[in-house]
Amino acid sequence: MARRRPWVNVLFLAPVVLAFVMVIIVPFVLGIYYSFTDFNGVRTTLTFVGLDNYRNMFRDPVFLHSFLLTLQYTVINIVLVNVVAFLLSLLVTSDTPGRNFLRAGFFVPNLIGGLVLGYIWQFVFNNVLLDLGRSLGIAALSRSLISDSGTVIWAMSFVNTWQYAGYIMMIYVAAIQGIPANLMEAASVDGANYPQRVWKILMPMMASAFTVTLFLTLTNSFKQYDLNVSLTNGGPAALFMGKPSKASQLLAMNIYNTAIASKRWGDGQARAVIFFLVLVLFSLVQVWMSKRKEVEM
DSSP states (O other): OOOOOHHHHHHHHHHHHHHHIIIHHHHHHHHHTTBBBOOOOSSSSBOTTTTTTHHHHHHHHHHHOOOHHHHHHHHHHHHHHHHHHHHHHHHTTTOOOHHHHHHHHHHHHGGGGGGHHHHHHHHIIIIIHHHHHHHHHHGGGSSSSTTTTTTHEEEEEEHHHHHHHHEEEEHHHHHHHSOOOOHHHHHHHHHHHHHIHHHHHHHHHHHHHHHHHHHHHHHHHHHHOHHHHHHTTTEHHHHHHHTTETTTOOHHHHHHHIIIISOOOOHHHHHHHHHHHHHHHHHHHHHHHHHHHHOOO
């Protein structure tokens, strides 16, 4: 039996660990430090301002508006993406002709980058749908959905669902294929119709898949940036707490605009720290609740 050499393991792990420390750990720690300073991205002499950046953040209506919009966008996406993906998974695992072609077709939008996808759908909302509305006399399409503060978040959620549902669908497909077919057949013989079989047998046995998909949808929606930039760039204008704001500026874009565009890196880093803590909290709560549901099922 060959003798183990710990130094060999260390040697192989060293490049990966070094890269992880330099790319993740060091910037994370520096970001926390900068959140307590007046760093502007250029100045080398920093002034320690304590919790001022955090206090100013929670007094900023634009930040609060972005935070609430992000929560709204996340809730809408969690529902839409998972409902659509689950229905698609039922379709492509049934005896539908061409189901393998459908699987590929539903998954393809996920391969399109968020920036490209946003510009494509911006053209659709601002040109194709408007022309279609004028031709058919549909009043609801007389105005671009992404230029209306009341519909822009729903339009963004629709595009995200169109892109992301196919990916989540594949997770559900893998879970469905792992369920013994004889269980569904036995339930059918006992007189259970298809909705009953799905509700009483399929969904309880897919509990672990729901835990994964809910987590992925939550984190993906909360961190949304590229689609936000290319589709709406935060617009249109809106009022919040009597102050001018942007109707679709999500939290990630707000952090970028504060730190990079406005050169207020200290403020931006404070917002990023709060963003990280909130995302971790929401993710842990979601996974805990889903795992508890798995046990109950």
